[in-house]
Amino acid sequence: MGKLEILNLNQSFPRDDGTRLAVLENISLEVQDEEFVCILGSSGCGKTTLLRLIAGLDTAGSGRVILDGEEIRGTSPKVGMVFQEYSLFPWRSVIDNIAFGLEMRGIAKDERYRIAERYLNLVNLSQFRTSYPSELSGGMRQRVAVARALALDPVLLLMDEPFGALDAQTRNMLQKELLDIWEATKKTIVFITHSVDEAVYLSDRIIVLTPRPGRICRIFPVDLPRPRDRTSPEFAKVRRGVLDLINQNCAIQ
Amino acid sequence: MSIIGIRVHTIREQWPGALAIVVALIFWECYAAFITRNSFLLPGPADVLLAFISLAEKGILLTDFEVSMTHFAIGLILALIIGIPIGIAMGWNRRADEFLNPLIEILRPIPPLAWIPFAIIWFGFTPVSAGFVIFMGAVFPILINTYAGFQGVSRIFVEAGRMLGCTRTLDQIRYIAFPAALPSVVSGIRIATGVGWMCLVAAELFGVSNNGLGKDLWFYYDLHQMDSVVVYMLILGLIGLAIDMVFRYYIDRHFLKWRTGEVA
Incomplete structure (x- = not known):
């Protein structure tokens, strides 16, 4: 299971002059089990803030986040996260990075390496088992980060522009691999991006946020069958639809 | 190679x-x-070599070495025991930082040798007294570098850890902040060994023991045997170099090998 409900979420931060800056306004959203949802918005629209609230890393000003009927009040092993920046522990080898969460849960050494090995294979990096993160390319690091988040078998995987820093080819390849992993593991995925192309390629539904303060402008279902062809006319049509929507309705007012 | x-x-x-x-x-x-x-004013290398052979034959050098290493070890171990936990507390917790920072900043600039009178009063003419002076030299580099290392721990590592179930403070320090700060801590210890070693001669000067490299350096100065003084000077230098080599070639490579590919 991995059903996510977000109810009337609001978040604001204090400003120097004593007033508060509203970052998220009245966000309500439901994400179904095993659904792949992209949250799309320009930089500064509160995408990351929203994801951090779902992750339990921050506490909302008001509103609730509910996962499988339970309110999220802090980080939980049921929720995994892949960060935008490189977040692998540089002092741990690839396999020890993947096994970290299992180690924190007190799982015995043999068992945790056995599980970690499986996720290492899932992201096709078995030959880099004992390498350190500094020896890996950006794309490989993010694949390890995905494996590390999955190793605890969360029901919900959160991804904060995980491929944003990668070159276009690597990015396309990782998007494809991510969809394969999603098919294989059946997680609910909430993926943040500012790339329309990425959102259309990956998601079942695209949640378009307005610029600050972030509100849900429109929810855009993508009905194209997978695997999707970026160069097909249908793909282009959906893309244009999303872009038009952003330009007409969700731009700065 | x-x-x-x-x-x-x-x-x-x-x-x-x-x-x-x-x-x-x-x-x-x-x-x-x-x-x-004039071998009193400037003994030549040949004089020094002869003095070394005669000191070595007396077996006195090994005793000196052992005594000095004891003083050094007392000072350094105390500095580690006290410097690292305080550095961790200040680097991790802002309250501890605000509380202790002014005190540390006042104590830190006091030259370690200025503590010699109190070393004698508090610990008498014992090895602990010499160890205390070395401690005063070694503790601050360790403390400050541990503090800086912990302050510099990237927030993203702590948050990644929280997402993976590392939520208790002690676990966050042990599994995330400490390994992340280790390069800084190690370089602090390396600086501390250098400073502590420099305090050694003065720490042994006031008669805490009958032997010791620093103690006997002064002893032979009093006898006006300057060739023996040079022997001790060179031995002190070589041991200092050896300690530094341990850090450069052993500790860095074995404990910090993950950094080899990183841009420091």
């Missing part, structure tokens, strides 16, 4: 350095033999 983690220089790489040492020795010998011609 590297064999079992120790860098081995070829003769080719090393000859300019070796040449400089040989030239300095020749110059020193000539200056002592033909210009000063």
